[in-house]
Amino acid sequence: MTFNGDSVAFIGAGVMGEAMIKGLLHQKILEPTSITAADPRAEHLEALRRRYGIHTTTDNVAAVTTVDALVLSVKPQVMGQVLSELSGQVASIGLIVSIVAGVELNTIAESLNNGRVVRSMPNTPGQIGQGITVWTAAPEVAAAQRQQAQTLLGALGEQIYANDESFLDMATALGGSGPAYVFMFMEALIDAGVHMGFSRRDAEKLVNQTLLGSILYAQQSGLHPVQLRNQVTSPGGTTAAALHEMEKGGLRTVLSEGVWAAYRRSQALGAKSD
Numbered sequence: 001m002t003f004n005g006d007s008v009a010f011i012g013a014g015v016m017g018e019a020m021i022k023g024l025l026h027q028k029i030l031e032p033t034s035i036t037a038a039d040p041r042a043e044h045l046e047a048l049r050r051r052y053g054i055h056t057t058t059d060n061v062a063a064v065t066t067v068d069a070l071v072l073s074v075k076p077q078v079m080g081q082v083l084s085e086l087s088g089q090v091a092s093i094g095l096i097v098s099i100v101a102g103v104e105l106n107t108i109a110e111s112l113n114n115g116r117v118v119r120s121m122p123n124t125p126g127q128i129g130q131g132i133t134v135w136t137a138a139p140e141v142a143a144a145q146r147q148q149a150q151t152l153l154g155a156l157g158e159q160i161y162a163n164d165e166s167f168l169d170m171a172t173a174l175g176g177s178g179p180a181y182v183f184m185f186m187e188a189l190i191d192a193g194v195h196m197g198f199s200r201r202d203a204e205k206l207v208n209q210t211l212l213g214s215i216l217y218a219q220q221s222g223l224h225p226v227q228l229r230n231q232v233t234s235p236g237g238t239t240a241a242a243l244h245e246m247e248k249g250g251l252r253t254v255l256s257e258g259v260w261a262a263y264r265r266s267q268a269l270g271a272k273s274d
Contacts, residue, residue: 023155102269126156
């Protein structure tokens with residue numbers, strides 16, 4: 001087994017930290033007694049302890065004292081504080097996995113005096129095991145630890161390994177923030193349906209299933225999105241009229257500019273954590 005009795009600590013037990021814990025337990029990769037979650041919210045920790053049977057603590061240093069692997073799953077804005085707190089405490093840990101946006105491998109390694117660091121960017125659908133994570137590893141991470149990292153991140157869904165760390169900020173903008181773009185698109189379609197006369201409940205069902213079915217069809221067909229779009233777009237038809245208005249409104253440009261804004265922000269967050 002990838003984790004042969006090894007224990008894992010999570011510093012930060014928010015949405016993504018809990019999602020990974022849930023996935024690891026559901027897939028029987030780890031036993032509850034092998035997991036420790038640290039978080040400043042005592043009530044939240046108590047709920048996690050009751051829900052999953054894991055160890056919990058509000059003390060970050062206590063959480064990492066006897067573990068074999070560490071997952072950093074805090075907000076980027078507090079990462080500097082966490083790294084300072086754990087400095088000198090985790091030098092012997094075999095694997096450190098960060099899911100914190102923007103914070104570079106070197107920053108983590110130097111702050112913690114431990115080069116065995118994996119940096120990753122998962123996304124929100126990981127909460128139901130349907131996410132995708134882009135990750136990379138420092139040269140000091142041995143093959144066995146890379147396999148452990150792959151197993152940890154696999155608890156959230158699919159994954160892509162990147163040889164170049166620069167792809168992590170790109171992944172943050174495209175995949176990490178991507179669900180929010182989709183949700184806004186869904187919201188706009190639902191509102192349009194309500195404006196035309198559908199009940200909100202029916203509009204939501206129509207939009208949700210249309211998006212889900214379209215994605216599954218795209219995956220199974222293997223066709224390029226342009227080919228798929230052309231299948232639906234008859235000359236002079238309703239779809240052509242709709243797409244003409246969207247193009248005229250600059251939908252593609254706005255989406256692209258939004259992704260680039262997220263990319264620049266990811267880089268800025270990393271700079272602040274240095």
